[in-house]
Amino acid sequence: MSDEIDKYYTTKELPKRLQPREMFDRIGAEHVPDEVLLAILLRFGTKGHNVVDLSRQLIQHFGSLTSLVRAKPAEFRKLKGIGPTKARELKAALELARRLSQEQVEESPSIHGPEDAARLLREQARELEHERFWVFPLDTRNKLKSQPIQITQGLLNSSLVHAREVFLVAIECKAAAILVAHNHPSGNTSPSPEDLKITRDLIAAGKLLKIKILDHVIVGQLRPGQASYYLSLRESGLVNFSE
Numbered sequence: 001m002s003d004e005i006d007k008y009y010t011t012k013e014l015p016k017r018l019q020p021r022e023m024f025d026r027i028g029a030e031h032v033p034d035e036v037l038l039a040i041l042l043r044f045g046t047k048g049h050n051v052v053d054l055s056r057q058l059i060q061h062f063g064s065l066t067s068l069v070r071a072k073p074a075e076f077r078k079l080k081g082i083g084p085t086k087a088r089e090l091k092a093a094l095e096l097a098r099r100l101s102q103e104q105v106e107e108s109p110s111i112h113g114p115e116d117a118a119r120l121l122r123e124q125a126r127e128l129e130h131e132r133f134w135v136f137p138l139d140t141r142n143k144l145k146s147q148p149i150q151i152t153q154g155l156l157n158s159s160l161v162h163a164r165e166v167f168l169v170a171i172e173c174k175a176a177a178i179l180v181a182h183n184h185p186s187g188n189t190s191p192s193p194e195d196l197k198i199t200r201d202l203i204a205a206g207k208l209l210k211i212k213i214l215d216h217v218i219v220g221q222l223r224p225g226q227a228s229y230y231l232s233l234r235e236s237g238l239v240n241f242s243e
Contacts, residue, residue: 020052034059041093046081054081066126066221069094098127110143111136114217117179118230120148125183125219133161133182137175138214145173148181161198163205170211177212187221189231191238199239213241 016022020039023032038055045051058079062068073087082090111117117136125132134148151165170178180202182195199216206213215234222229233239 018052034065038090041090042082042086049081054079058082069098070127070129098123110141111138111179111214112142114179114215114230114232114235117148117181117215117217118219121181121183121219122229126221128183129185131182131185134180135166135169136179136181137170137173138177138179140176142177142214145175149173161202163202166202167205167209167211170209175211177214178206179214179217181217181219184218184220187223189218189220189226189229191218191231191233191236196233196239199233203239203241215241 017026020032020036023036024040029037035052035055035058038058039051042051042055045054049057058076059065059068061079062071062075071091073084073091076082076087076090077084109116109120121134130153132150133152134150136148137145139145149169151169152161166178166180169175180199195216195218199213202216203213215232216239218231218233220226220229220231234241
């Protein structure tokens with residue numbers, strides 16, 4: 001498609017089947033390329049670049065849709081053809097998408113395994129630039145008693161993640177058990193020695209309080225050499241949750 005588009009100067013001069021709105025109507029929103037969806041939001045290109053070219057440049061400039069979501073309107077305006085109004089409208093659309101991705105389909109979803117927990121955090125974690133630590137308070141049937149609760153932000157270490165804060169959440173929610181999770185902004189899900197220490201400390205504290213730690217999930221991104229975008233410390237065998 002890109003070779004055909006590059007032959008033309010304006011969007012109206014594109015073959016009708018390649019014009020963004022026509023393509024959107026013909027094959028559906030879920031099937032059009034990212035640059036076509038952006039082109040519909042941006043509406044107009046600039047002199048020498050049709051709107052699809054401008055959209056493609058925007059994606060190439062930021063490198064990924066995740067980086068695009070993180071960007072501020074002022075960063076959009078660095079590209080020729082994107083003024084204050086387009087930057088504002090684009091950021092508004094991306095923010096709506098971000099908020100929609102965080103809404104939960106079920107009022108009280110069940111956490112049957114680490115994948116369920118990772119899925120609830122995946123979209124939010126993708127755009128974070130710092131590590132955050134969450135507690136999932138669960139009832140006796142492993143249903144969430146509340147949405148995952150963030151208790152800290154920043155580089156995780158034992159001075160930031162206090163057992164008292166983790167279990168205060170569990171006690172306030174009257175949780176029968178908890179699952180904890182944090183993100184790795186780098187995308188690499190490999191646990192650090194500090195991640196393992198924090199987990200063992202929480203397991204020990206949970207035994208005293210009779211509140212079981214079911215798992216510690218690290219959420220990253222799918223990278224070459226990684227089997228998944230998340231890692232379960234229970235499934236990895238790096239920490240014994242039955243001690």
